[in-house]
Amino acid sequence: MVKQGKAAKQGLPQLFKSHQFATHWGFTPLMMYLGFKRGAAGMAEPTIVSLL
Numbered sequence: 001m002v003k004q005g006k007a008a009k010q011g012l013p014q015l016f017k018s019h020q021f022a023t024h025w026g027f028t029p030l031m032m033y034l035g036f037k038r039g040a041a042g043m044a045e046p047t048i049v050s051l052l
Contacts, residue, residue: 004012037045044050
């Protein structure tokens with residue numbers, strides 16, 4: 001089994017928290033963007049301003 005140093009043991013929970021935050025706040029905007037990008041025929045191209 002691999003021995004972990006003290007810094008690694010403290011860093012892993014922070015890494016998981018950062019990943020969870022990015023997943024929670026990034027998933028919905030990504031899905032909205034992809035929905036607009038590959039939406040129905042005749043839809044206007046999405047811009048950052050129109051998504052806000």
